[in-house]
Structures are given as structure tokens and as C-alpha cells.
Amino acid sequence: MTSPPTRREVTHERIVDAAARALRRNGYAGVGVADVMKQAGLTHGGFYAHFESRDALLAEAVERAGRDTGVVMNQRIETSRARGESALRAVVEGYLSDAHLSGTESGCVVAALSSEMPRQSPALLARAVERVRKLVAMVQRALPEGASKEQAMVIAATLVGTLQLARTLGANSQGNAMLAASRSALLAQYDTE
Amino acid sequence: MTSPPTRREVTHERIVDAAARALRRNGYAGVGVADVMKQAGLTHGGFYAHFESRDALLAEAVERAGRDTGVVMNQRIETSRARGESALRAVVEGYLSDAHLSGTESGCVVAALSSEMPRQSPALLARAVERVRKLVAMVQRALPEGASKEQAMVIAATLVGTLQLARTLGANSQGNAMLAASRSALLAQYDTE
DNA sequence: TGTACATCAGTGAACGCGCGTTCACTGATGTAC
DNA sequence: TGTACATCAGTGAACGCGCGTTCACTGATGTAC
Numbered sequence: 314m315t316s317p318p319t320r321r322e323v324t325h326e327r328i329v330d331a332a333a334r335a336l337r338r339n340g341y342a343g344v345g346v347a348d349v350m351k352q353a354g355l356t357h358g359g360f361y362a363h364f365e366s367r368d369a370l371l372a373e374a375v376e377r378a379g380r381d382t383g384v385v386m387n388q389r390i391e392t393s394r395a396r397g398e399s400a401l402r403a404v405v406e407g408y409l410s411d412a413h414l415s416g417t418e419s420g421c422v423v424a425a426l427s428s429e430m431p432r433q434s435p436a437l438l439a440r441a442v443e444r445v446r447k448l449v450a451m452v453q454r455a456l457p458e459g460a461s462k463e464q465a466m467v468i469a470a471t472l473v474g475t476l477q478l479a480r481t482l483g484a485n486s487q488g489n490a491m492l493a494a495s496r497s498a499l500l501a502q503y504d505t506e
Numbered sequence: 507m508t509s510p511p512t513r514r515e516v517t518h519e520r521i522v523d524a525a526a527r528a529l530r531r532n533g534y535a536g537v538g539v540a541d542v543m544k545q546a547g548l549t550h551g552g553f554y555a556h557f558e559s560r561d562a563l564l565a566e567a568v569e570r571a572g573r574d575t576g577v578v579m580n581q582r583i584e585t586s587r588a589r590g591e592s593a594l595r596a597v598v599e600g601y602l603s604d605a606h607l608s609g610t611e612s613g614c615v616v617a618a619l620s621s622e623m624p625r626q627s628p629a630l631l632a633r634a635v636e637r638v639r640k641l642v643a644m645v646q647r648a649l650p651e652g653a654s655k656e657q658a659m660v661i662a663a664t665l666v667g668t669l670q671l672a673r674t675l676g677a678n679s680q681g682n683a684m685l686a687a688s689r690s691a692l693l694a695q696y697d698t699e
Numbered sequence: 700t701g702t703a704c705a706t707c708a709g710t711g712a713a714c715g716c717g718c719g720t721t722c723a724c725t726g727a728t729g730t731a732c
Numbered sequence: 733t734g735t736a737c738a739t740c741a742g743t744g745a746a747c748g749c750g751c752g753t754t755c756a757c758t759g760a761t762g763t764a765c
Contacts (some may be wrong), residue, residue: 320761321708340622342535346752359709360753367752417624423671428621429533430674431610438674445674463687467668470688471660474667478616478659481623481631481638494656495663502695513728514741539719552742553720560719707761714754721747728740 325363327353332374333381337425338418341433344371372440378422379444383451390455400455401468405499408472409492415484423448424476448473456503468503471495518556520546525567526574530618531611534626537564564626565633571615572637576644583648593648594661598692601665602685608677616641617669641666649696661696664688 318326331352335344346367347357364370386404393403407413413420423430423444430441452472453465475495479488511519524545528537539560540550557563579597586596600606606613616623616637623634645665646658668688672681 324708338625340535340625342533343625345750347750355708356710357752358711358755362708424621426621427667427670427674428617428619430670431676432531432533432536441674442676442680445671463683463691466671466684466687467664467691470667470671470684471664472667473671474620474663474665475660477620477623478638478663478666481620481634483624483635487635490656491659491663494659498656498660517741538717540717548741549743550719551722551744555741701765703764705761705763708759710756710758712755712757714752716750716752718749719747720749722745723743724745725743726741728738730738731736732734 321363324353324355328355328360328363328370329373329377332370333378333422334418336371336374337378337420337422340426341371341429341437344374346370368434368436372436375422375426375437375440375444378425379447382419382421383447386451387454390451399504401457401504402500404452404455405468405472405496405504409475409479409496409499411484411489411492413476414479414488414492417480421448421473421476424473424480427473427477445469457505464503468499471499514556517546517548521548521553521556521563522566522570525563526571526615527611529564529567530571530613530615533619534564534622534630537567539563561627561629565629568615568619568630568633568637571618572640575612575614576640579644580647583644592697594645594650594697595693597645597648598661598665598689598697602668602672602689604677604682604685606669607672607681607685610673614641614666614669617666617673620666620670638662650698657696661692664692 328349332344332349335349335352344367346360349370350357350360360370364373386407389403389407390400393400408421417425423441426441427445430438430445433441449462449465449469452469453460453462456465456468472495475491479491482488482491521542525537525542528542528545537560539553542563543550543553553563557566579600582596582600583593586593601614610618616634619634620638623631623638626634642655642658642662645662646653646655649658649661665688668684672684675681675684
């Protein structure tokens with residue numbers, strides 16, 4: 314049983330939450346200290362009582378964003394399994410949905426940032442690598458027993474690439490066509506339960 | 507027959523070239539006016555005699571980067587066709603190669619920027635959309651006659667997603683495993699010539 | 700329960716730096732005769 | 733071919749703004765007795 318959070322800890326979480334949203338909406342470079350603090354209902358001066366630097370905030374924000382969506386995806390897998398339905402279908406249809414196309418700020422952090430990830434500082438890159446591994450592991454968990462990690466990697470890459478291209482094409486018929494193409498291709502090929 | 511380029515035009519191209527490399531290496535936000543001018547062997551003061559704004563430079567740089575790699579890919583398709591080999595194999599093996607993994611600054615601009623594309627100004631987004639369409643068209647050209655655009659979209663998305671995740675994992679066994687997984691999956695499924 | 704004091708979380712002004720943009724000026728290139 | 737002048741490309745200093753970071757201070761929370 315964990316002790317109740319202090320006032321300070323509650324505030325800290327509120328800041329990280331705001332940063333996790335800003336990070337996915339605006340990218341690494343689009344996370345400003347003053348903006349995030351304002352979103353959290355504070356003034357910017359108090360920032361360094363919570364974080365050593367902007368980079369330290371970004372590291373926590375990546376982790377938070379990844380964990381949040383990971384939890385949702387894993388619940389989706391559990392639920393579909395419990396109902397005797399295809400877990401892979403649940404993942405593919407959830408990931409390549411209209412809601413995820415438009416909901417960047419609450420969606421997968423890998424899709425929101427992957428082309429920027431290789432350019433970050435070593436500390437941030439390490440967090441990014443961890444998120445990529447977790448994404449692959451999540452996909453593998455959705456595959457039937459005995460599926461290879463290689464299959465999970467390809468599917469994860471297709472999910473990420475598809476969502477990014479669809480977001481660039483826009484929340485319109487073009488973007489939707491992109492999502493639909495990968496949904497049906499992935500399910501046709503891998504959903505053999 | 508086009509007239510020979512003026513001194514001014516030669517310089518302009520040199521600046522755009524430098525920007526096209528910086529853009530892929532550092533992302534949109536990582537292209538600085540002073541840096542690019544320095545790379546082109548000039549001082550920053552002359553910049554606005556060539557471009558209306560930094561955004562105008564970025565627009566030209568996206569187009570330049572896309573066209574350059576597009577030419578290379580299309581040549582690869584022609585060459586393999588002329589030899590009676592699989593054009594799709596040439597594209598997949600070229601795109602998902604060690605050289606492309608490490609050569610971000612001279613590689614595909616979509617892979618280098620796609621997670622940042624949806625966040626750009628309308629003018630830059632329009633250029634990005636064009637590059638995505640051209641990428642899909644290039645893949646479709648590599649597919650056998652009669653292949654659907656949907657197939658080309660899925661393959662393009664897989665190429666982009668795979669390269670990005672591999673770059674994040676790094677130029678090591680993990681990144682290579684990512685590339686290899688998608689190479690063999692794509693060829694096994696679509697290379698049926 | 701109440702008072703005095705220490706600790707803590709947050710405020711807001713200020714600093715320094717980088718970067719996009721502007722502009723007066725210089726040296727080179729090209730043209731007229 | 734040579735001279736005078738106009739045009740053009742590039743220079744370098746300066747400006748303004750945004751942003752990460754620092755810091756002295758304030759008001760609130762918690763603790764000792």
C-alpha cells in the first residue's frame with residue numbers, strides 16, 4: 314500500500330501530464346516550459362523545483378505518454394481475449410482508427426515522434442528505444458501463441474508508418490484510405506486465429 | 507535548351523542543397539538560416555535576397571530532397587526491369603538497406619520527417635502531402651502491372667515505419683533485425699513476379 | 700486548542716543566449732560608348 | 733581595347749523576440765510545545 318501523494322507529487326504529475334500531451338501534439342521542440350506550466354495551472358518560475366531541466370521533463374513525458382497508451386492497448390487485448398475475439402484485430406482496428414488519426418495528443422507516442430527520436434539526446438533516445446520495444450512487445454502479445462518477434466516488428470512498423478502517413482494526408486478520404494488499406498492488409502495476412 | 511544558370515541561380519541551388527541535407531538530418535526545427543548559409547559558404551545576411559522567409563526555404567528543401575531520392579529510386583526500378591529482375595525487390599532492398607539506415611541526410615525525406623509533417627504550416631504540409639503521394643506512386647510503379655494503389659500504400663507505410671523504428675533502435679543488431687524482418691515479410695508477400 | 704516558528708510550494712521579475720529578419724554598405728560583374 | 737557607370741550578389745552589424753534558466757521573495761502548510 315503506497316502512501317498518499319503529497320501536494321508536490323500531485324502537482325508534479327499534473328505537469329508531466331500536460332507535457333505528455335504537448336509532446337505528442339507539438340513534438341519534442343514544441344514543448345515549452347512556460348506553456349506546459351501554464352497548462353498545468355502554474356507559473357513558469359516553479360518549474361525547476363520539479364525538474365532538473367527541460368530535458369528531464371521530456372524524459373518523464375515520453376515515459377508517461379507511452380505507459381498511458383500501453384495500458385489502454387493492453388486492456389483492449391485482454392478484453393478481446395476474454396470475449397474469445399481476435400486480439401490482433403482489436404489492436405489493428407484500435408491503432409488504425411479515425412479516433413487515433415485525429416487524437417495525436419492522446420495517442421501512441423511512437424507514431425507522434427518516431428522521425429524525431431533518432432535526433433534526441435542520449436537520455437531521450439534511450440527512452441524512445443524503450444518505447445519502441447514496448448510497442449513491439451504489445452503487438453506480439455496480441456499475436457497468436459508462437460508468433461515470431463519478427464512478425465510483431467513488421468506489424469508494429471506498418472502500424473506506425475500507416476498512422477503517420479494518414480495523419481499527413483489528413484483526416485479526410487485520403488487519410489482514411491491509407492488507414493483502411495493497412496487495416497485490411499494486416500488482418501488478411503496475420504489474423505488467422 | 508535551357509539557358510545557362512546565372513551566378514545567382516547557382517548560389518540559390520547551393521543553399522537549397524545545404525538546406526535539404528540539414529532538413530533530413532535535423533528535422534524542420536533544426537534548419538537554421540545562419541547554419542545553412544554557412545554550409546553553402548556564405549554569410550547569413552544574403553539569405554533574404556534568395557528567399558522570402560525561412561519557410562520558403564523549407565518548402566524548396568522538401569521538394570529538392572524528395573525529387574533527388576525519387577530520381578534514384580526510379581532509376582533503380584528501371585535498371586532492375588531492364589535486367590528482367592524484380593523491381594519491388596530493388597525498391598525494398600534499397601529502402602531497407604544499411605546505407606539508408608545510416609544515410610538519413612541523403613535519404614527519403616518522408617522517412618526523415620513524417621511524424622513532424624502534420625504539424626507544419628499549410629504551405630509546408632501541402633509539400634509534404636505531395637511527397638507522400640509521390641512515394642506511394644513510386645512503390646506502385648515497382649509493383650507488377652495491375653497491382654492496386656492500396657497495396658502500394660501499405661508497402662510505402664511499412665517501408666517508412668520500418669526505417670524510422672530501425673533508426674531509433676540504432677545502426678546495430680537491433681536496427682538491422684528490424685530492417686531484415688520487414689524486408690523478408692514484404693518480399694515474401696508481394697514479390698510474386 | 701492555541702501560538703510561534705520552520706519548512707515548503709509557488710510567484711514573478713530578470714538575465715543571457717540563439718535565431719529570424721532588416722539594412723546600409725562594399726566589391727564584383729556586366730554594359731554603353 | 734579602354735573607360736565610366738549602373739546593376740547585382742554578398743557582407744556584417746544590429747534589432748527584436750522567444751525561451752530556458754535563475755533567484756529573491758511570499759504566502760500557505762505543517763510541526764513543536
